Amino acid sequence: MSNLKGKHIILGISGGIAAYKSVVLLRLLVKAGAEVQVVITPNGKEFITPVTLSALSGKPVVSEFFTANTGEWHSHVDLGLWADAMVIAPATASTLAKMATGVADNMLITTYLSAKAPVFVAPAMDLDMMAHPTTTRNLATLQADGVTIIEPATGELASHLVGRGRMEEPEKIAAVLDSFFGRNHDMAGRKVLITAGPTYERIDPVRFIGNFSSGKMGYALAACAAARGAEVTLVSGPTELPDPPGVNTVRVESARQMLEACEKAFDNTDVAIMAAAVADYAPRHYADHKIKREHDAVEAIELVKNPDIAATLGARKRDGQLLVGFALETDNAEANAREKLVRKNLDMIVLNSLADKGAGFGTDTNKVTVITPESATAFSLKSKNAVAADILDCIIKKL
Ligand code: PMT
Numbered sequence: 467m468s469n470l471k472g473k474h475i476i477l478g479i480s481g482g483i484a485a486y487k488s489v490v491l492l493r494l495l496v497k498a499g500a501e502v503q504v505v506i507t508p509n510g511k512e513f514i515t516p517v518t519l520s521a522l523s524g525k526p527v528v529s530e531f532f533t534a535n536t537g538e539w540h541s542h543v544d545l546g547l548w549a550d551a552m553v554i555a556p557a558t559a560s561t562l563a564k565m566a567t568g569v570a571d572n573m574l575i576t577t578y579l580s581a582k583a584p585v586f587v588a589p590a591m592d593l594d595m596m597a598h599p600t601t602t603r604n605l606a607t608l609q610a611d612g613v614t615i616i617e618p619a620t621g622e623l624a625s626h627l628v629g630r631g632r633m634e635e636p637e638k639i640a641a642v643l644d645s646f647f648g649r650n651h652d653m654a655g656r657k658v659l660i661t662a663g664p665t666y667e668r669i670d671p672v673r674f675i676g677n678f679s680s681g682k683m684g685y686a687l688a689a690c691a692a693a694r695g696a697e698v699t700l701v702s703g704p705t706e707l708p709d710p711p712g713v714n715t716v717r718v719e720s721a722r723q724m725l726e727a728c729e730k731a732f733d734n735t736d737v738a739i740m741a742a743a744v745a746d747y748a749p750r751h752y753a754d755h756k757i758k759r760e761h762d763a764v765e766a767i768e769l770v771k772n773p774d775i776a777a778t779l780g781a782r783k784r785d786g787q788l789l790v791g792f793a794l795e796t797d798n799a800e801a802n803a804r805e806k807l808v809r810k811n812l813d814m815i816v817l818n819s820l821a822d823k824g825a826g827f828g829t830d831t832n833k834v835t836v837i838t839p840e841s842a843t844a845f846s847l848k849s850k851n852a853v854a855a856d857i858l859d860c861i862i863k864k865l
Pocket of ligand 1: 661662663664678679680681682683684721740741742743744745746772773774775776777790791792793794795806818826827828829
């Protein structure tokens with residue numbers, strides 16, 4: 467648990483019987499050297515006393531917006547800025563619903579809404595509540611908002627029924643946080659090349675062939691890899707996104723320019739991730755002057771095949787280099803992705819399908835399956851930042 471040392475963690479506790487396990491979690495985090503601020507809901511205090519929690523954390527427990535006798539205001543904004551991570555364990559059905567919809571009627575939810583750090587929730591409730599479509603929907607919303615769900619276990623519940631809904635054990639929750647902080651520099655010393663966005667293939671000075679890629683997926687990967695210590699070169703087609711901090715961003719327009727920038731960077735690269743939606747064809751001729759509308763018909767625009775950047779890099783890949791492609795599919799998704807994996811000599815391919823709502827072009831979320839020659843790992847719908855972290859985890863494992 468060495469990664470927890472010196473980290474600022476908010477431990478949110480809501481009102482469920484599993485709150486007794488939060489005491490163990492608190493002790494584990496403090497023992498590992500973390501500074502922990504407990505924020506408990508009014509119902510949480512029915513299950514566990516603030517005295518126990520403040521004694522273990524060495525800090526007064528925060529629960530109310532004001533201290534009753536002095537009127538002192540507790541700033542959820544300051545808390546949100548202080549934290550390196552926030553973990554809510556147990557997270558009851560009611561707390562999850564409030565988080566998903568922004569019902570800020572207690573200090574735990576206002577702190578969540580102000581938190582700038584990654585948030586983790588460990589749900590705990592009875593099996594019927596856990597299986598209810600409302601809870602499923604709320605968890606999906608939170609996941610899409612970037613919250614990490616620490617899945618509940620199956621076993622005997624407080625009701626003595628057996629099913630899914632037991633809060634994950636404190637040791638496992640602490641391990642999730644430890645590995646999250648361990649990620650922070652797990653790409654240090656690695657040189658990573660990432661492509662992002664569309665390419666524009668000019669027809670005349672005012673028209674082009676392009677596609678709907680916003681660049682969000684590739685930029686999320688670049689920012690995430692840089693935050694994890696990698697030296698990142700991002701070769702981006704035209705997008706409206708700002709350069710990610712700490713990333714060497716090279717702006718290009720066409721597939722040929724993207725290929726040239728990638729070839730320049732590739733030899734000095736450990737990992738290359740091809741997230742761009744490269745136009746497969748470009749006009750054979752570029753018209754120097756705007757093609758006039760007055761013509762009754764425009765003669766056909768002849769198209770020629772663009773170079774395949776991923777396949778070009780795949781052909782010159784040397785031992786020790788890892789080449790990751792993306793596959794954007796509408797049908798026969800896995801079979802098509804596997805065909806591209808082989809044809810382009812990739813080590814891994816990230817499949818996203820336009821058949822999945824919230825996945826693919828333009829959205830802030832994505833749903834991917836990471837495919838290697840030996841495996842296929844499906845992830846749920848998440849924010850593109852969280853998807854980027856999952857993809858980098860798979861890459862680190864493969865390295
Ligand atoms: O940018 P966003 O709005 O966030 O959307 C993200 C995304 C949907 C664009 C992204 O997640 C994605 O799927 N990118 C790849 C899209 C694509 O072109 O897929 P493809 O199946 O046609 O291509 C397969 C692979 O070959 C890709 O890695 C692609 O970058 C690469 N390729 C394709 C054609 C070409 N001429 N050169 C290439 O390098």
